[in-house]
Amino acid sequence: MKIVFYGSGNMANAIFTGIVNSKSIEPENIYLTNKSNLEVLEGYHESLGVSYSYDDAELLKDADYVFLSTKPYDFLKLAERIKPYITNDNKFISIMAGLPISYIREHLQVDNPIARIMPNTNAHVGHSVTGISFSTNFGPNSKQEVLTLIEAFGTALEVKEDHLHQVTAITGSGPAFLYHVFEQYVNAGTKLGIEQSQVEESIKELIIGTGKMIERSDLKMDQLRKNITSKGGTTQAGLNALSNHDIEAVFLDCLNAAVKRSIELAEAEED
Numbered sequence: 446m447k448i449v450f451y452g453s454g455n456m457a458n459a460i461f462t463g464i465v466n467s468k469s470i471e472p473e474n475i476y477l478t479n480k481s482n483l484e485v486l487e488g489y490h491e492s493l494g495v496s497y498s499y500d501d502a503e504l505l506k507d508a509d510y511v512f513l514s515t516k517p518y519d520f521l522k523l524a525e526r527i528k529p530y531i532t533n534d535n536k537f538i539s540i541m542a543g544l545p546i547s548y549i550r551e552h553l554q555v556d557n558p559i560a561r562i563m564p565n566t567n568a569h570v571g572h573s574v575t576g577i578s579f580s581t582n583f584g585p586n587s588k589q590e591v592l593t594l595i596e597a598f599g600t601a602l603e604v605k606e607d608h609l610h611q612v613t614a615i616t617g618s619g620p621a622f623l624y625h626v627f628e629q630y631v632n633a634g635t636k637l638g639i640e641q642s643q644v645e646e647s648i649k650e651l652i653i654g655t656g657k658m659i660e661r662s663d664l665k666m667d668q669l670r671k672n673i674t675s676k677g678g679t680t681q682a683g684l685n686a687l688s689n690h691d692i693e694a695v696f697l698d699c700l701n702a703a704v705k706r707s708i709e710l711a712e713a714e715e716d
């Protein structure tokens with residue numbers, strides 16, 4: 446199997462690093478390219494053993510899966526770049542937030558199978574949650590190949606294409622929202638008077654430990670929370686203070702804004 450990444454930025458990097466680490470594909474069969482940063486490509490070749498090129502005829506020849514990994518607003522230039530070299534073998538996998546399959550097909554001017562995926566950068570550690578939606582001409586064998594590819598860097602969630610806006614908000618952007626919460630928690634902890642570096646290290650370990658509890662325990666998160674909340678104790682006092690703020694409303698506001706932006710990205714390109 447030959448895979449090509451058009452775009453070797455933050456998200457593509459997490460995906461192909463996850464695939465290489467999973468040892469599911471020989472690194473030399475993963476080809477990278479980008480706009481013009483040869484140094485980045487040489488670096489990944491050195492560190493991961495992947496191939497790279499700027500020769501689009503070479504890249505697309507016998508390529509089974511072609512990841513469209515540019516920012517949405519760079520896609521039209523990318524489409525102009527690759528259109529002359531697309532072959533019938535090429536099945537496209539877009540990671541571009543918001544851009545509908547119909548829009549991608551319109552600008553690539555091909556009938557090739559197209560899938561949209563919405564991963565996140567936890568692919569670096571094999572824990573991406575990846576939403577996926579396939580064009581109707583994506584055959585069952587190819588679908589399974591793509592799902593196996595995605596499972597090399599996390600879990601796959603097949604959804605209707607319209608629901609990719611919500612998946613983008615909840616899990617695509619999700620790590621950034623949680624990093625923001627963790628940053629504020631560190632800031633608050635530091636305000637209690639402990640050395641910031643100590644607070645950062647202890648909260649980093651707290652997050653990792655809590656994640657492992659969620660991963661390994663059979664209990665749901667509400668029970669795990671209750672198991673810490675001694676009656677009339679410190680945790681109850683802290684949770685009472687938290688309940689004075691509508692945390693759910695804060696996150697709903699955050700997620701709605703991300704969904705709105707995803708829809709705007711789709712509409713902006715269709716205008």
Ligand SMILES: NC(=O)C1=CN([C@@H]2O[C@H](COP(=O)(O)OP(=O)(O)OC[C@H]3O[C@@H](n4cnc5c(N)ncnc54)[C@H](O)[C@@H]3O)[C@@H](O)[C@H]2O)C=CC1
Pocket residue numbers: 451452453454455456457478479480481482514515516517519522523526540541542563564565566617618
């Ligand atoms: N960063 C993230 O956590 C996630 C990003 N995405 C999506 O992934 C896509 C890329 O995002 P990032 O990796 O953050 O951006 P980035 O800016 O880090 O990477 C963009 C890449 O596209 C390349 N590129 C631009 N024009 C090109 C062209 N004409 N031909 C070939 N390569 C070209 C750039 O050289 C760069 O390697 C976006 O569409 C974004 O919506 C999806 C899920 C999560």
Ligand SMILES: O=C(O)[C@@H]1CCC=N1
Pocket residue numbers: 542613617618
């Ligand atoms: O912020 C963005 O648009 C991309 C899509 C999801 C995460 N990063």
